[in-house]
Amino acid sequence: RKEVEQDPGPFNVPEGATVAFNCTYSNSASQSFFWYRQDCRKEPKLLMSVYSSGNEDGRFTAQLNRASQYISLLIRDSKLSDSATYLCVVTLDTGRRALTFGSGTRLQVQP
Amino acid sequence: DAGITQSPRYKITETGRQVTLMCHQTWSHSYMFWYRQDLGHGLRLIYYSAAADITDKGEVPDGYVVSRSKTENFPLTLESATRSQTSVYFCASRPGQGGEKLFFGSGTQLSVL
DSSP: OOSEEEOOOOEEEETTOOEEEEEEESOTTOOEEEEEEEOTTSOOEEEEEEOTTOEEETTEEEEEETTTTEEEEEEOSOOGGGOEEEEEEEEOOSSOOOEEEOOOEEEEEEO | OOSEEEEOSEEEEOTTOOEEEEEEESSOOSEEEEEEEETTTEEEEEEEEEETTEEEEOSSOTTEEEOOSSTTBOOEEESSOOGGGOEEEEEEEEOSSSOOOOEEOOOEEEEEO
């Protein structure tokens, strides 16, 4: 079983739509959670961290459910520029300081 | 411009050849990482380093060698390239303290024929 699992998509949505991605992780000791964004053939970039209480950054909302071991990302009012692959990332605070990435969910926002 | 740079951007080589991918960062970040990215697997950790002269294996280290004689450099060597090592390689770094954000290089696309 993969440590971090995501639906690969693609999710094809019209501009202005609301779309949500889920991600599950296998290690209950995982401590930190993130969403990264990756544009085609480019390096991943941090989109937002995910906190236990949930957090929002503009049109983006991230939530964590430790009991069920999943995190989610909600994008409201989708823009064409949101088209990308969204990577779910978790880390263990074991001193290793390495992040474990999911395979990503591809989003295509259509005009 | 300061940051993290990888070279070469693209590389084609033949099976059995030795290849070295370079990674250089100007922030003096303690931690550096090498990931490979393949379809269906996402990014997988090859090796990482917590400081100069300290390296450790990640998830998929076989066939790779790293060194870190200086904080700013973290080269990755494929000792005898195989076709299965055709991939996109990303180097990343982050500070020793304060946050989990990874800073990635632009990647090296390696093809082994």
